[in-house]
Amino acid sequence: MAIMNIREAIVSTLHAEMERDSDIILLGEDVVGGNGTAGGPEAIGGIWGTSPGLWKKFGPERVIDTPISESAIIGAAAGAALSGKRPVAELMFADFVGVSLDQIWNQMAKFRYMFGGKTKCPAVVRLVYGAGMQTAAQHSQSVYAMLTAMPGLKVVLPTTPADAKGLLTEALRGDDPVMFFEHKTLYGVKGEVPDGDHRQRFGEARVVREGGDVTVVACGRMVNFSEKAADAVAKDGIGIDLLDLRTTSPLDEDAILESVEQTGRLVVVDESPPRCSLAADIAAMVTERAFTSLKAPPAMVTAPHSPIPFARNLERAWVPSPQKIEDAVRRVLAFR
Amino acid sequence: MQLNRDELLGAYRRMKTIREFEERLHEEIKTGEIGGFTHLYAGQEAVAVGLCDQLTIDDKIVSTHRGHGHCIAKGCDVKGMMKEIYGRAGGLCKGRAGSMHIADLDVGMLGANGIVGGGAPQAVGAAIAARIDGKGRVGVTFSGDGACNQGTTFEAMNLAVVTKVPAIFVFENNHYSEHTGDAYAVGTNRDIASRAEGFGMKAWRANGCDFFETYAAFTEILEYVRAGNGPAAIELDTERYYGHFEGDPQRYRGKGELDRIRAERDCLKAFRARVTGAALLTDADLDTIDAEVLALIDEAVAEARADEQPDPATVADDVYVEYY
Ligand SMILES: Cc1ncc(C[n+]2csc(CCOP(=O)(O)OP(=O)(O)O)c2C)c(N)n1
Numbered sequence: 001m002a003i004m005n006i007r008e009a010i011v012s013t014l015h016a017e018m019e020r021d022s023d024i025i026l027l028g029e030d031v032v033g034g035n036g037t038a039g040g041p042e043a044i045g046g047i048w049g050t051s052p053g054l055w056k057k058f059g060p061e062r063v064i065d066t067p068i069s070e071s072a073i074i075g076a077a078a079g080a081a082l083s084g085k086r087p088v089a090e091l092m093f094a095d096f097v098g099v100s101l102d103q104i105w106n107q108m109a110k111f112r113y114m115f116g117g118k119t120k121c122p123a124v125v126r127l128v129y130g131a132g133m134q135t136a137a138q139h140s141q142s143v144y145a146m147l148t149a150m151p152g153l154k155v156v157l158p159t160t161p162a163d164a165k166g167l168l169t170e171a172l173r174g175d176d177p178v179m180f181f182e183h184k185t186l187y188g189v190k191g192e193v194p195d196g197d198h199r200q201r202f203g204e205a206r207v208v209r210e211g212g213d214v215t216v217v218a219c220g221r222m223v224n225f226s227e228k229a230a231d232a233v234a235k236d237g238i239g240i241d242l243l244d245l246r247t248t249s250p251l252d253e254d255a256i257l258e259s260v261e262q263t264g265r266l267v268v269v270d271e272s273p274p275r276c277s278l279a280a281d282i283a284a285m286v287t288e289r290a291f292t293s294l295k296a297p298p299a300m301v302t303a304p305h306s307p308i309p310f311a312r313n314l315e316r317a318w319v320p321s322p323q324k325i326e327d328a329v330r331r332v333l334a335f336r
Numbered sequence: 337m338q339l340n341r342d343e344l345l346g347a348y349r350r351m352k353t354i355r356e357f358e359e360r361l362h363e364e365i366k367t368g369e370i371g372g373f374t375h376l377y378a379g380q381e382a383v384a385v386g387l388c389d390q391l392t393i394d395d396k397i398v399s400t401h402r403g404h405g406h407c408i409a410k411g412c413d414v415k416g417m418m419k420e421i422y423g424r425a426g427g428l429c430k431g432r433a434g435s436m437h438i439a440d441l442d443v444g445m446l447g448a449n450g451i452v453g454g455g456a457p458q459a460v461g462a463a464i465a466a467r468i469d470g471k472g473r474v475g476v477t478f479s480g481d482g483a484c485n486q487g488t489t490f491e492a493m494n495l496a497v498v499t500k501v502p503a504i505f506v507f508e509n510n511h512y513s514e515h516t517g518d519a520y521a522v523g524t525n526r527d528i529a530s531r532a533e534g535f536g537m538k539a540w541r542a543n544g545c546d547f548f549e550t551y552a553a554f555t556e557i558l559e560y561v562r563a564g565n566g567p568a569a570i571e572l573d574t575e576r577y578y579g580h581f582e583g584d585p586q587r588y589r590g591k592g593e594l595d596r597i598r599a600e601r602d603c604l605k606a607f608r609a610r611v612t613g614a615a616l617l618t619d620a621d622l623d624t625i626d627a628e629v630l631a632l633i634d635e636a637v638a639e640a641r642a643d644e645q646p647d648p649a650t651v652a653d654d655v656y657v658e659y660y
Contacts, residue, residue: 030514035521036517036519037519067516067523068485099453099487134371134372134423135450139436305652305655310432311645312371314645314650
């Protein structure tokens with residue numbers, strides 16, 4: 001197994017899969033980077049450094065810099081997917097879903113169903129999301145819940161390099177539109193990555209740790225924050241079942257329910273505002289399906305119901321913290 | 337050009353304020369005290385000042401992610417801006433906006449914008465409001481050569497044309513959208529003004545590094561738009577001296593390119609040469625302004641550093657207007 005970070009896992013997976021399957025194409029703003037300048041193509045290999053070398057290796061037919069036009073990027077991906085290609089479209093900030101929403105929401109997500117199940121739309125949209133870099137209200141949002149709410153889309157959020165490889169490979173080999181969320185603060189996270197072919201099935205949560213007292217469900221950066229909270233309460237002998245969802249659509253309901261049936265206590269951690277959130281969805285699902293197992297009301301740890309502020313200390317106050325997760329764990333344990 | 341002495345001094349002061357604000361930020365960012373993304377406007381001063389000097393406080397502008405220059409030209413408080421960029425409680429937007437979303441509606445500056453192309457339709461809305469109010473006001477949108485490719489810009493231009501509202505589309509072509517050149521990304525043979533013409537709008541073209549040429553073009557445009565002829569557009573050939581954002585290594589630039597544009601296409605140097613050459617102002621006049629501007633920027637940075645951080649308890653305030 002190689003040690004690499006999430007960024008490297010994504011780059012190497014793109015290289016390997018594009019080599020394996022000539023139908024895969026990549027498009028987005030600055031994915032080549034430097035086109036039409038004296039520095040030339042690949043002066044920059046993608047603004048997040050997730051596409052270096054791809055243009056040199058696969059050429060301008062398969063690695064396409066686009067003008068700034070997200071509707072066109074996503075719409076072109078949808079059309080190419082209907083025409084036998086496997087496009088990977090990059091939105092350098094997930095917030096720009098706003099600009100391209102119709103092509104995701106009314107088009108790509110609905111083709112298969114609307115056309116009587118006779119077609120497929122194998123497009124992967126890579127979205128860079130999340131708070132933590134003071135990028136403020138229009139560049140920090142975690143819009144995964146919104147897209148999870150839309151039937152027809154698969155929604156994926158890797159938190160380890162191994163999962164980045166496994167989930168991206170699965171996305172590229174599947175036939176559905178996949179929203180592949182990359183947290184902007186996690187690119188540097190290192191870990192072991194299996195060599196060779198590695199696919200991670202969707203809808204299979206990762207058991208990060210087993211502790212038996214409280215079930216904590218999280219995704220993305222919140223998994224790492226939950227681990228910190230789990231370390232903190234472990235000092236007092238409290239054991240956490242921590243689940244990393246990996247994908248929110250499909251959702252591994254069984255893993256969540258199984259754990260809650262054991263612990264009787266649930267904390268859901270979600271890096272977005274609370275109303276109609278992933279946290280609310282999971283809390284409701286558990287309340288409905290495992291009510292008699294519950295020893296305390298499910299707790300949601302979310303951001304406040306507000307946009308994301310710029311100032312460093314305000315942003316810190318906005319993002320759910322390990323401390324808030326720890327407090328929620330203690331709260332559900334203290335309930336009687 | 338009938339600019340009087342005071343107008344010339346004022347224009348120079350605003351351009352110089354923008355330049356020093358940016359030069360100073362370029363240094364301060366290295367300290368790590370300023371977070372998030374900062375996109376500097378240095379090099380493009382003649383555009384913002386050439387236009388905004390001819391606007392009133394009731395004319396509205398909508399800006400880009402590169403908004404400091406538009407803010408200063410439109411009359412935003414420089415110290416309030418600096419505090420905002422430092423994320424302080426006394427900032428123009430209480431530290432919520434930062435560099436990329438800064439706004440000051442009191443001076444008709446409806447906001448920088450983190451969404452490329454997000455502003456253009458809003459300027460049309462401002463122009464609709466201006467026409468209803470009937471006081472000859474205008475709505476202006478600034479866009480880069482990148483933003484002109486966004487659907488919103490096209491939709492806004494068409495809406496402005498069919499409604500014949502007093503909207504002005506200002507295209508600042510600094511030849512780069514992030515790291516991609518206009519030679520690659522702008523499909524009309526790089527001619528953005530012709531797109532506006534394609535929608536049936538009258539369009540101007542000017543050298544955006546020449547304050548006087550830019551100013552004169554805006555005088556004509558404002559006359560045309562205020563007379564009720566409907567919207568207008570202008571494409572300005574300009575330069576940005578710094579990277580797309582602070583920290584951008586600019587590997588896409590040609591060798592010596594930055595030195596060359598600084599030497600040959602500096603709107604401040606050109607302004608000085610022109611006004612002193614024509615004996616309209618003296619070097620001493622301009623040097624005095626330089627010193628005053630530098631002192632103002634020093635104060636702004638010191639006050640921003642000393643200002644308080646916003647109270648974390650206020651993080652979810654201002655989501656809605658409170659009615660009771
Ligand atoms: C909708 C959207 N897409 C992409 C971006 C990322 N982005 C920020 S600035 C920029 C380039 C803008 O270029 P241009 O309009 O030429 O303005 P300039 O930076 O040259 O001032 C891009 C792609 C964004 N902020 N919003």
